[in-house]
Amino acid sequence: MKKIILLLVLLSTYIFSNINIVVSILPEKSFVKAVGGKKVNVSVMVLPGNSPHTYEPKPSQMKEIAKANLYFAIGVEFEKIWLPRFKDLNGKMQIIDLTQGITKLPMQAHEHHGEHTGHKHEEMGYSSLDPHVWTSPANVRIIAKNIYNALAKADPENKEYYRQNLDSFISKINETDRKIRAILAKIPKGSKFMVFHPSWGYFAHEYGLVQLPVEVEGKSPKPRELIALIKEARAEKIKAIFTQPEFSDAAAQTMAKELKISVIKVSPLSKKWSENLLNIARAIAGNK
Structure with missing residues (x-):
């Protein structure tokens, strides 16, 4: 009987234990919580008032990296330098690319008309790919599915829980899309x-x-x-x-x-x- 109780306690601890996740920006936290619900702890690197272009993590945030199970990357600039360092700090942490399956667009630059010739020319041109993929509902659907796949793989015991949350979140994304189309009609x-x-x-x-x-x-x-x-x-x-x-x-x-x-x-x-x-x-x- 004692063995059965111990087994049930260990099983419940496993099923209901949280996954420690780190994300780069706040929108990601909203997406991860929507799919992961109560079974995920989410820490954010770039806090309000900071820019993901030049951000440097604080020592307290490096502690979050050290105990993380998953890092959800989304392609913002500071990740290029810091993701390898995060991996060096925590070799067991998996880095998941949430932009997988998304077609990146060029970063748009300012254009204007030539002052004397009148012909249009590029002031800066398209120098890089636009990292702001989450500003499109269609892309958020892809991001949500990537989050689900990662969570289901990391925590298969709760796969159905994540699936239900994903379905609910996709419905909300679709509703946002419908409202935007109605506004812009x-x-x-x-x-x-x-x-x-x-x-x-x-x-x-x-x-x-x-x-x-x-x-x-x-x-x-x-x-x-x-x-x-x-x-x-x-x-x-x-x-x-x-x-x-x-x-x-x-x-x-x-x-x-x-x-x-x-x-x-x-x-x-x-x-x-x-x-x-x-x-x-x-x-x-x-x-x-």
Whole structure:
């Protein structure tokens, strides 16, 4: 009898034990918790107010790496340097690429018309692939399935639990997609919206929109470039300029004042990914 009780205790401990997971950014935490539920502990590397381009983990976060079972990578810049170091620190930790199966888009750069010739040319060109894959519901579906596959493999005893959570989360993703399409239904395909940092390329691609970046070579535009941007925004009837809390919005504020439109601060790093996308869709459509 004692052996049976001990076996049941050990079995329940195994079934209900949590998997320690580390993710790079907050949206990932939302996705992992949606699929993993109560059976996962999730730590985030890039906390609010920081940029994944230049982030360096704190010593306390390295402790989380040391005890992690899984690391969910999503392709943000700091991972290139730090993932090998994380692996050196914790050789048993598995690194899972959540972007597997996603077609990456080029990182969009600012374009403008030549001052004297009038022909269009690239100021910076497409220098790299856009890491902001989670700004598209279609990509979030793929990410969610990748999370499920990793959890089911790491914890097969709870595979059905993760499957039920995945199905529920996919339904929520689909509902977000339907709402966005309804909001954007009345605006023509190819409609443009202006952003300081080009973080919404996948969102634009999925819904037939075009994002117009304000920054030039990763920097605020010079006065001459700013004048050209204001003219372009006026011609395209831009209704708002999107900026991120992680970047200065001085140039955007100047443009908005001249155009009498709003500056909307929205971060692609917010954990409220669905609310973020719906708010962006409403602003693009001119809905308050």
